[in-house]
Amino acid sequence: MAFWKAPLLKSLAQWGLFAAVGLTAFGYIASGLGKPQRAEARVAAIPASQSQSIQATVDDLNAEFQRHWHNRDVQPAPTADWQTICRRMSLSLVGSGLSVEEMRYLQSLPEQQRTQQCLDRLLADERFEDYWSERLTRSFVGAEEGPFIVFRRRRFVTWIRDQLHNNRPYDQMIREMITARGLWNDQPQVNFLTVTLDSGEEEGQVDVTRLASRTSRAFLGMRIDCLQCHDDFLGNVSLGTASESREGTQQDFHQLAAFFAVARFNGLQGIADQDHTYEYQYLDADEAVAVPPKVPFQEDLVDENLPVRQQLAHWMTHPENRQSARAAVNRVWALLLGKAMTDPVDDIPLHGPLPPGMDRLADDFVAHGWNLRRLIRVIVSSDVYQRDSRAPFEVTERHEQAWALFPVTRLRPEQVAGSVIQASRVKTLDSEGSFLMQLQKLTESNDFVKRYGDSGEDEFDLDAVTITQRLLMLNGNLVSEHTKQNPVLNACTHIAMFATNDEQAVETAYLAVLNRSPSERERETFVARLADGNRRQAIEDMYWVLLNSSELGWNH
Template identity: 40%
Template sequence: MTNVRSNWGPTLAPLMVVAGLVVLVVSAARSSSIPARPTMPAAVTSDISSIVAQVDQLFADQWREAKIEPALPADELALFRRLSLVLHGTAPSLEEIRRFETDYGSDRIARWTAEMLADRRFANYFTRRFSRFLVGAEEGQVLVFRRDRFWAWMSDQLHANRPYDEIVRAMISERGLWTDKPEVNFVAAVVNEGVVDHNKLAGRTARAFLGQRIDCAECHNHPFANWKQSQFEGLAACYGELNISPVGVEDNQVDKTVAPYRLQDRVTLNDRDVVPAVPYHEEWMPSEGTTRARLAAWVTHPANRRFDRAIVNRVWGLMFGKPWIQPVDDLPDPGDEHPVPTDLLDVLGADFRVHGCDLKRLITVIAASRPFRLSSQHPSFETGENVELIEHVWGAFPISRLRPEQVIGAMLQASSIKTLDHNSHWTMRAIRFFKELDFVKEYGDLGDEELTERAGTIPQALLRMNSEFAAEWSKSTIFSAAGRIAGMAPNDESCLDNCFLICLTRHPTAEERATLIPQLEGTKGDDRAYVVEDLFWTLFNSPEFCWGH
């Protein structure tokens, strides 16, 4: 690939590296020609102050015991970018930033969290994140699996804020055609050549909904945990009546009589029947209904703490870039006792259950908690002291690499002054869709294990720097953000401010101003456009752009 930038872009790059992940915001009010919307949604649907205080106290106790001071609160513009990346998969637009800066109401972060959750972009983006652990990243058998229909269905459920336990029960137990009943794609995703992989389905059910790797007992008793091979076989047998036919997903059950689930014994090589069973608390499993419906009721049973803990840990991971407990699908056994919850997953899980398995409430609570609102910078990071301890006790917001779709989503949004959402022209939405697919394909997908720690690669950095993506979306035209900023900014200061806001959601530091304003001084027309293009390209390739912080 050939570097298409001009000769001063690389000179600025070291300055951006020095700037790194420092996110400082000039607090002076900025004028804007974009009018603020007249109304904002209520911050939350019900009071969350009690549960937020409980969560904050858990961390306050943890920090005190570790004898560390947490980082200072993050600047609100940094929080705004953080929320946009987490909930919408992209940086905020300049249009949104200007509205945010002119919102002087109390606790605007809470109100903007509510607006972001109500925006269709939240449902669409979280659907993509959820789909990875629900139906995997594989293509599947196209004749019996429709990922696009599953995405559309899941997005509708999240947008309507349907209770999560209802969503899960539908996925496990529903019958019908994968196009008419998109929820059945959860089970259709494991069909290969017309054969249902019951073992894979049982393993995915335990990992996705219970946060535990029972599939390690598929061939033998688990060497470290308490899972037995017989327990895994019983769980797989719960899907034994599942059948794929021309009319869709069915259950082979006639007059409540189910054909036995039969498998080959690995030792004797003889066939043997396995009775459908659950690995613990059989009393939670109803006696009526299809086996899949009974399994769905057991998985989502109000007393099944594993269900609540699993989704809390996963949503925490999506919000922070890393789960509370890693690996996200291998949580420790919570035990059968029911003490007053003191563990974070139990505290948030109990609130999640009491409030009807409300995903948006769970996200709102986490976004309002003190750990989520901390800066990613800590004084100890400069000296290298206690870094591991601070990270261990969540004394600063964790820094994590953006996902491929977040990187290209932020680039595409930075190419436009106005917000790119479902109200945008269909041509722009189509361009964004296909550009994201192309970029993710070249950048490298993360597969199912998206919450594992992964380092960036040199090819990924080169793709951002030298590919057509960075060049195309930083190009100055009459329609692009770079072109409009270059041609319409009233002065050099405003031009520089707008470039930083649209790319990094912050104002430039004094050092950055001193370096960059001379580059803009006295430029007009094409010369000014080239400077702005190079500035966009440099900001796209700064460490700050491609990391969540």
């Protein structure tokens, strides 16, 4: 008797375990198609006073743009619907569209609360810190891996992420990067300096000219590096004061570079400050001369009692040096809207004319402790951000230049990948998901970006999509793997299994992929297709069509 009982009991136990896992999985999957669960429990409470405290700034910003539109005689586009605004927030803050789970939760709220709740959730999400740490890293140290051993890009990204997680004031981040010392592994901010170790004229030491270039572009929003080889003869770099403006000179750039000459590298200590004089041979000069450190404008803000690099850091983040705050505002604006206030993002004229709203945002940014999350809230709450990209009138270049409608821009490669992967899951792919899910997302996203083409430091490049990129979407593994029948992972299969009728199937597919409800015509077209033939295959085909639509690849 025992001979056959043992295998039987073992078999029953295995099938029982399989059934339990299966029921749990199906319950997890089906929950995303039904009524919204208590997903809001994951989100840290946001005090109502925080939203109210930005209203005066938002009102000032809106009034400034209203005057701008009136003076230019352009009519602004109407306000976008909540689904459009929430999708653009998700794309810019976490790098992907919203999940069905998130859309269902937002639908359960009163309509007037949806965009605010969506913003609160996204800013409290760890995906925001992950995504923005990478985007900011590109502006600080570039997109390349840099010199082997002495540069650890991942450590630097993690450091930026930690600063965002702790809501560290942006000016403190700047000061730590400029004055960093120690080993690149122990003090990750040191990587801001060591990334240049393989490009300087002095072997084994930081490249002071490259650091000056990066500093001026990333932290001042100015292309002072255009002065590296010769004086400004075209009026592209204006320095001095507003009342006594002057053209930039070679000395301006190399005197800025001289602040980094004291940052010396050795393999045991990493970066440490040592007395060292920077020398350079200027154009048409007979020999190299010692170059003293000197800032290119507002010299009165320099505290000469501080060590050399601290002088630069203190000057750069001084409340009266508005250029640093303007640069931060311009970059955050560009990250949120896909287009900077100035083109390019790192070419803000010191003495103007400045875009509308820039100084109001910069003043508020400094007055409230260089708080990045507050700056994001102000911009997202503004009329400009919440405008539609379409209008019931002819849209001209004048409307686009005046910010009278939300700019339509292509998604970045990682946003395309993130949107496709998230659209194929009913639940939100966040830090609460399984490790295997997160690993799969990272692997698939990296592989897609490698094949699609990474724009590198050209963060806001508006080049058109290439034939190769379109073919990758049409025929590549990412879309095909996420639209084929898979009852465990793929949302299109879940929809076919759990949607109670064809109308719900079409509605859910649109919410998952495009984060909006289908139009009446779209609904009728796909419902008819689902009713005519193989329903499961028709849903997979619908998913494939939506993932390859132009709408998915753009921010509107």
